[in-house]
Structure formats: structure tokens, C-alpha cells
Amino acid sequence: MKVRSNLAGGIIFLVFGTILMLLLNSQVITYGKIHFLQSAKVLPFMAEIVMIIGGLLLIIQSVVFKKEKIVEVCWEDQKYALAVIGLFALFALLIYFIGFVVGALVFVVLMSRLYKNRNIVEIVILCALAIGIYLLFTLVFHVQLPAFWRG
Amino acid sequence: MGAVFSEVVVQLFTLTNLVYAVGGVLLGMIIGSIPGLTVTLGIILLLPMTYGMETITSIIALLAIYVGGCYGGSISAILINTPGTNSALATTLDGYPLAKEGKANKALSTSLFSSSLGGLLGALILLFAAPPIAAVAMKFRSPEYFSLAIFGLTVIAGVSGDNIIKGIISAFFGIFIACIGLEPLSGTLRYTFNSIALFGGISLLPALIGLIALAQVVIKTVEERSEKMKASAESQTFTINQKEDPPINRREIRSILKTILVSTGIGTIIGAMPGAGGGVAQFVSYNEARRSSRHPEKFGKGSLEGIAAAESSNNTVVGSAMIPLLTLGIPGDGVTAILLGALILHGMEPGPKLFTEQAVETYSIILGLVICNILLYFLGKIFTRQVSKVIRIPYKNLGVAISLFCFAGAFANSGNVWEMILIVPLAAAGYFLGLLGFSVIPMMLGLILGPIVENNFTRSMIVYNNDIFIFFKEPISCAILIIAVIFTILIMRMNKQIETLAADQVDELHEEK
Known part of the structure; x- marks a missing residue:
């Protein structure tokens, strides 16, 4: 089976990053008045943003620019x-x-x-x-x- | 300073340290010589065993594996035309043709001499270059440390494989994994899904074992099944015949000294650059040696200069890659990233303060590296023949043995069964992401550098009143970020050039033959 690795990887991380982003407020609960940049949310937020944007870029690379690495999966x-x-x-x-x-x-x-x-x-x-x-x-x-x- | 060095002598020159240094170099030689086993894997497997050791002893043992592994890679490169490690790829070009002429012993002794001398010079450069760099870095504050951690992530450019976007995603996936559990500054729980097992987060060592070591067992097992691991059909296996095949003589040593010195210089510069490492240094040095040689026509047909260039440069990288690691806390490559993790696990905080607050430990480690390189020469002379027999151990046995060490190591980390179970899904993730072209090395960097990035980012935000642009306003921090961008572009270009250069050299040499 031939797998388009950029497309598959892009979709996986786009979905994964989005799910984590949706869970951010329920899974990272900060108490009291604390600025977002000083809170425990900032690094997971950055990681999720990169996963989402990176996933999108991989999909664009594959679909728009036809730059793809085909992986033969036996x-x-x-x-x-x-x-x-x-x-x-x-x-x-x-x-x-x-x-x-x-x-x-x-x-x-x-x-x-x-x-x-x-x-x-x-x-x-x-x-x-x-x-x-x-x-x-x-x-x-x-x-x-x-x-x-x-x- | 005198008091520090007298304390270093007391702490370093113990029988325990000597035993672990000897054991580490031998183990490194064995691991490095077996195609499919990497120095990274060796260090990860030994790391849990160092928990009961003194800090100096444990780091010396790990460095000894690194030193031994760099030379070990040349043994299989020369004898079976398959480099044991990536950094021994250029050694096959001249090592294997020499073995075919019945001069395997000469090739191996050249490799050993060059590796030991290159490694020794690299360690001495580390000893003298690191303290002044650390003195400058002492002026750094949290914005600079944050920028340095970002600089450390430029290694991604060198280890991402064919797609940097995948490397960046991989690194931030690692950072996300490092975020799980209790956040130390505010005590906030993150992504624990109310599971007590996740409250403590995912420790570094089980993550490394699962994502790298155990995933590698799965990859190699599948590869062996597909018979991809077998050496090419043209390759024969050679043995060492010490009676008919003398080692390198004094005249030959003199003829390669200049090449070793030039390659050491190249290895020092490339090793200190994040993301480049021994793989790049060997080809740049090989190319330079060929260009400046009086006998360029001998290259690819069994040139001693060719072996000397590749081997001295990749062993020099061991010392020079430690310069940014110890002085700035930036890992130079995948192996030093794990060493960074090892230093943190043993209570040391890599960075300029190491040279003042933990000076005895730091100088002991550096001098330990010098000793490991001296030991390599003598141990290599005695044991290379024995080690060369280990190359033929089939992976079906090695895979089982490595798995046993992985599970024991994961449990030994904290005595927690959960961490041992956790390595299985991590291995599956490492394997399947690897299948899609996501390298686990950036993931590992994210895991190690994530907490450092977060700590310094949050501190900067508290001190500078949430000014996100402080990293650009502070001149040193801004300079580091600019250098990080320049290095990323430079390393990406260099890697492309090296790929072309390596392919061209191999093609050219095959055509000449």
C-alpha cells in the first residue's frame, strides 16, 4: 500500500493539535488572576499552534505544491x-x-x-x-x- | 583554580572511575561496531544503570560510550563495508578497499590512531575553550537563556531528515509531551485527564527509552525481516590477520599527521555548531584531505589519509560538541542532547554556572573525556580483534537483549510500573511516526529543551511585565535569536551540500574504480 506521508502526517497533526487545543481550557485550569503569558497554558498552547500550522503546511505541500514523499507500507x-x-x-x-x-x-x-x-x-x-x-x-x-x- | 584542580584530581582518579571508563569505552566500541545499534541507543540503555553512581562516574561512563562508539563505527565500516554509525560512512570509502587488499589491520590501526588523537585534541580544545565562553555567558539572564534554548532547537534543522516542517512538528510534539503533568512554577496540572498516573508527567528517561530505543527495536526487527539490514551482496566480510597484515608504521603515521590536524580543526568548528555533528564533519574533512593531498588518486582505493580525515574529525566532534553543551546548555547533536538530559538527571544544570558552582564536577568530566580518549588507544589496540567478532551477532538476539534492558531501565527510573507500561505506546508512536518520516530526534530535543524554554519564558514574563518583545529588546538575546536563524539556514544548506557531496564522492570513486 502506498501512503502519501506528507498528507497523512499533516492530517494526523492537524486533527491532534485541534483536539488538544479544544481541550486546553478544561485540561489546564489556572486559578486566580494570572496573565496568560505567565500561566501554565502558554507552552501547550504554542505546541498546539505549531502542530496545527505545521499540519496545515504539510497538507498544502502535498495537495497544492504536489511535494510528496510516498512511503511503501507493506x-x-x-x-x-x-x-x-x-x-x-x-x-x-x-x-x-x-x-x-x-x-x-x-x-x-x-x-x-x-x-x-x-x-x-x-x-x-x-x-x-x-x-x-x-x-x-x-x-x-x-x-x-x-x-x-x-x- | 588550583584548589579546584587538586579536588578534581582527588575526585577523578579513582579506581571506580577508571573501571567505568574502561567498561564504557569497550561497550561503546561494541555498540558502535554493530550496524543498527547507535551511540544514542547505547547511552539511553546505560543511563538507568548510572542512577546509583556518583555524578562524575556516571557522566564519564556515558562519555566513554560516546568515545568508544565513534571509533567502533569504523570497525564494521572497514571489515564488512557497512558503517556501524552514521559518522563512519566516509571510512568505508577507503577502509573497505584496504581490507580487500588484505590490509584490514592497517586500516583499523590508522582509524584507531586517528580517532584517539582527534578525540584527544577535541577534548583538550574543550578544556581550554569552554571556560572563557562560560565567563562571557555568566552575564546572561532569563531572556538570554530562553533565546539560548530556542538556539538549541536549531539542531532540528540538522536532524529533521528530508522535511523541516516534520522536524518542527516533531519537536513541538516532544515539547507537548514534556508539558503533561504538574507544572513546577505554578503547580497547575496539565493534560492529566484526572489520571493519577499522569500527575507526575512523563519522565524523560522512559520517554527516551520508548520513543527511541524500543521503537528502534521494532524498526530493525521489521527491516531484518525484509532483509534490508543485510550487507550488499558484493560485500565480503574480512578478518584481522596480525601476522601477515602489520599495523600502521611510524613513517605512515607521520604522513597522516597533517591530515589529522586539519581534520581536527574542521571537526572542532562543525562539532560546535548545533545540528551538524560527526556525520557532516567526516565528509567535509574527507573532501578537504582529498583536495589538499599529494596523492588524491589514492582516495577511494585505500588511502590512509582518507581514513585519518574521516575518523579524526568524527572523534573531535565528541569534545567540540560538548563546548556549547557545557557552557551554554545547547546540545550540538542527538547524542549531546541525551547527555544534556543525563546531566540534568544527575543534578547538574548545563550552562555557564557549571564552571563556577559545579567546577569540580565539570572539570572532572572534561578531564575524564581526555582520559577516555587515551584509554581508547590502548583498549583499541588490545580488543579490536575481539570486538570485530561481535559484528556478526544476529539482530534476533540483539533485539531481545535490548528490549530486556529497555524495560528494566524504564522501571529503574522511578520504581513505577506505570512508567514501564508507558514505554510501549511511546514505542508504537515512535515507530509509526517514523514510518511517516517524523524523526524522533527532534521529539527528544523538544522533550529535553521544553522545560528549559518554559521556565525561562515564564520568568522573563514575570520580570519584564509580560513584554513578549523583551527577547528582541535585550541586545544579547536578540543577537542569539538572529544567530539561531542564520544557523538554521546555514545548516539546512550545509546538509543539502553534504548529501550531494557524499553522493558525488561515492559515485566518482566508483567510476574511477
């Missing part, structure tokens, strides 16, 4: 990318529910399956690395990590 590749992102989400949940090391072991096995990696030695090394990372963070660098095992 659906099979995107399904694969979504599967990887899905595994990341699963890993985050596994860490939350069953702890870092056990979650990491499950993640390593699932990622190896996705990569079609059947080399047992490589999988075992990656599992050992997961335990190594836990020990490195907690014992060497004294940085807190989720529990080893949340039984």
Missing part, C-alpha cells in the same frame, strides 16, 4: 511490527503480575518464536541474560527492579 511488515509491540505490552503486564525474571523468561521464549529462532543455546543465553540484567541492576548498580518472582 501490510505483512506492519502486522509483524504490531506483533512485536503486542509482545512488549504483554511483557510489561507479565512484569507487573509475575515479576521481572519470570516475565522476562516468558518474553524471551515468545520473542524467539516470533523471530523463528529455534537455536536452544541462543535462547538459554538470552534467558541467562535476563537473570543477569536483574542481578546487575539490583546487586551491582543498586537500582530497584520489579520483584524477581511475584508468586
